[in-house]
Amino acid sequence: MEFEERPISSKTVFHGHLIDVEVQQVITPHGNKTQREIVHHAPAIAILALTADNKMILEKQWRAPIAKTTLEIPAGKLDQRDADNALHAAKRELNEETRYEATSLKKISSFYTSVGCMDEYMTLYLATGLKRVSNELPQDQDEQLMLKEVTLPQALEMIDQGEIEDAKTIMAIYYWQGMNNRGQ
Numbered sequence: 001m002e003f004e005e006r007p008i009s010s011k012t013v014f015h016g017h018l019i020d021v022e023v024q025q026v027i028t029p030h031g032n033k034t035q036r037e038i039v040h041h042a043p044a045i046a047i048l049a050l051t052a053d054n055k056m057i058l059e060k061q062w063r064a065p066i067a068k069t070t071l072e073i074p075a076g077k078l079d080q081r082d083a084d085n086a087l088h089a090a091k092r093e094l095n096e097e098t099r100y101e102a103t104s105l106k107k108i109s110s111f112y113t114s115v116g117c118m119d120e121y122m123t124l125y126l127a128t129g130l131k132r133v134s135n136e137l138p139q140d141q142d143e144q145l146m147l148k149e150v151t152l153p154q155a156l157e158m159i160d161q162g163e164i165e166d167a168k169t170i171m172a173i174y175y176w177q178g179m180n181n182r183g184q
Contacts, residue, residue: 006026047073047125107126
């Protein structure tokens with residue numbers, strides 16, 4: 001069975017600081033003509049950062065698309081400083097956002113964040129052996145973050161209560177739960 005659509009035209013309708021939006025006219029495998037709206041986003045990273053006393057670090061921050069604050073794990077996009085290196089971006093973001101560095105930074109998984117409309121590809125890392133950085137990198141001027149540390153039972157309860165709604169954070173918490181169930 002054929003699934004691939006054939007683009008017949010494409011136009012960038014918005015070029016921004018964070019995203020580009022492209023509108024494609026395509027022909028489906030059944031020969032139908034339709035439109036696809038695609039958000040192009042830089043690759044990104046996210047970090048499940050666990051403290052020595054087995055708590056995860058969350059960030060409270062304002063998110064304009066949903067017009068409210070969220071609780072999320074540290075995350076950010078790759079930029080020119082990272083030279084397409086996700087591990088470098090994870091180390092940098094951990095420093096910038098939490099002021100920690102990790103003695104162990106292990107890749108958990110990579111995934112598309114919203115395949116229905118966006119091409120953002122995110123890599124999730126597990127950071128352990130955290131210690132305060134000696135050289136603080138500049139923080140992004142457009143971010144205001146408040147850090148919070150929670151246990152796994154607290155994090156699971158926060159998901160159940162709707163306090164944590166961010167997909168990457170929920171994925172990280174369930175990974176953490178699985179780690180504990182496997183005795184890692």
